Amino acid sequence: MNIPESISQEEFEKIERYLLNSMGKAEQIAFERELEKDKDLTKKVGAVKTMLHGIEEIAFREELNDLHQEWVRKQGRQKKPPGIWLRYGIAASVLLIGGFFCWWLWVRPDFNEQVFEAFYEADPGLITAMGSTAAYDFDRAMVDYKTGNYEAAIRRWESLQDDKPGNDTLNYFLGAAYLETKNLSFSRHHLQEVAESDGSGFRSEAYWYLALLDVLERDYENALIHLEKSSHPGKDKLKKTLQER
Amino acid sequence: MQQYTFQKFTQEEILEGLRINDSKILAWLYQDQFPKLEKFVLANNGERQQAKDIFQEAFIVLWKNVKSGKFKPENGTAIQGYLYQVARHKWLDILRSSRYKNTVTLDTFQESQTDEHEDRESRIIEMETAFSALGDNCKKLLTRFYYKKESLSVIAAAFDWTEATARNNKYRCMQRLKEKIKGKLKIED
Numbered sequence: 001m002n003i004p005e006s007i008s009q010e011e012f013e014k015i016e017r018y019l020l021n022s023m024g025k026a027e028q029i030a031f032e033r034e035l036e037k038d039k040d041l042t043k044k045v046g047a048v049k050t051m052l053h054g055i056e057e058i059a060f061r062e063e064l065n066d067l068h069q070e071w072v073r074k075q076g077r078q079k080k081p082p083g084i085w086l087r088y089g090i091a092a093s094v095l096l097i098g099g100f101f102c103w104w105l106w107v108r109p110d111f112n113e114q115v116f117e118a119f120y121e122a123d124p125g126l127i128t129a130m131g132s133t134a135a136y137d138f139d140r141a142m143v144d145y146k147t148g149n150y151e152a153a154i155r156r157w158e159s160l161q162d163d164k165p166g167n168d169t170l171n172y173f174l175g176a177a178y179l180e181t182k183n184l185s186f187s188r189h190h191l192q193e194v195a196e197s198d199g200s201g202f203r204s205e206a207y208w209y210l211a212l213l214d215v216l217e218r219d220y221e222n223a224l225i226h227l228e229k230s231s232h233p234g235k236d237k238l239k240k241t242l243q244e245r
Numbered sequence: 246m247q248q249y250t251f252q253k254f255t256q257e258e259i260l261e262g263l264r265i266n267d268s269k270i271l272a273w274l275y276q277d278q279f280p281k282l283e284k285f286v287l288a289n290n291g292e293r294q295q296a297k298d299i300f301q302e303a304f305i306v307l308w309k310n311v312k313s314g315k316f317k318p319e320n321g322t323a324i325q326g327y328l329y330q331v332a333r334h335k336w337l338d339i340l341r342s343s344r345y346k347n348t349v350t351l352d353t354f355q356e357s358q359t360d361e362h363e364d365r366e367s368r369i370i371e372m373e374t375a376f377s378a379l380g381d382n383c384k385k386l387l388t389r390f391y392y393k394k395e396s397l398s399v400i401a402a403a404f405d406w407t408e409a410t411a412r413n414n415k416y417r418c419m420q421r422l423k424e425k426i427k428g429k430l431k432i433e434d
Contacts, residue, residue, distance in 0.1 A: 007423070009413070054368075057369060058376050060392065064305075068301070136389070137403075159381075
């Protein structure tokens with residue numbers, strides 16, 4: 001059967017109520033009787049059903065892909081199973097001792113990376129109340145951010161930015177998400193926007209993360225300048241560390 | 246926020262979660278079952294991407310069968326077992342079809358399977374093309390209402406509309422979608 005030409009709003013909403021099981025018993029019986037007689041109505045119900053199922057399946061497939069990405073990310077953070085360590089324990093111990101000397105000589109993290117690791121802590125994000133606020137998309141992205149799905153969070157927040165380009169909350173969390181994905185220049189761009197926006201509640205935190213970005217990029221002088229503008233509790237300790245280097 | 250992945254759910258909770266597309270239930274079920282299936286596919290000449298595709302197809306089968314009432318759990322782990330078994334059989338079908346592709350019987354079997362699969366695939370591809378060509382607001386509005394099961398009042402608040410505007414816009418968006426699929430898709434019975 002082909003898609004019918006036109007369905008009025010009233011008729012569409014009646015069909016929708018039938019398909020979503022939100023009709024009362026009496027209305028449902030009457031509608032089903034009508035369906036038995038009216039071939040055109042049957043066709044219209046079929047068309048609405050096709051669209052409803054299609055929309056749901058598209059959204060469901062997208063959600064499955066998001067879930068998979070989340071699973072992959074979690075796997076990446078998991079350690080190898082203990083069985084493997086036991087089986088290769090002795091060999092690993094020997095390699096570990098040799099490896100330690102190699103690491104000490106050649107691959108020990110540089111000062112900037114050590115300091116960054118010691119002071120960096122990702123912003124924990126905001127509390128969300130999905131589905132009950134005007135900021136559903138923002139909240140959905142916040143859930144992605146908090147579950148470590150940074151790419152998805154960035155995608156959602158960036159699409160919101162088209163409507164609100166100068167929004168400090170969006171800029172701040174985009175900066176935080178890009179920092180988590182080690183995309184330093186994008187992170188700096190967004191954090192800088194926040195730092196320069198007067199009256200933003202995120203300014204102090206933005207300066208703190210800008211200082212840490214400076215540290216990573218070995219620009220210690222700029223880091224000290226940014227720290228001066230932050231009231232982060234770790235500010236003095238980081239200043240001292242940089243001054244004593 | 247992340248603790249839900251470690252919770253156990255009853256069959257009734259999982260069933261309801263699948264019916265209403267509850268993200269936390271879907272996430273839990275995915276993470277609970279995918280590792281087993283991936284292990285099976287990798288141990289049987291498969292690759293990670295194939296494991297993902299097969300598992301997601303099986304998940305869609307489970308989801309559709311729960312929604313249509315074709316699947317009803319009969320014990321405390323029936324849903325998880327069903328998901329794993331559907332995925333496992335799908336992979337075994339693929340292995341058999343390529344291994345025995347020269348035999349007449351299985352050729353016929355494979356063709357009919359492929360035709361059915363391709364029909365399903367082309368239907369969803371047509372829908373996806375039409376859906377993605379809708380405006381951003383339409384896509385969000387329809388997804389929130391039909392997938393997330395949000396009420397019109399919640400949606401209206403999110404878009405800064407009145408409830409009547411949300412209702413009218415929903416109808417307009419559905420009309421637009423209908424126009425885009427007209428002549429390209431056959432309707433369901």
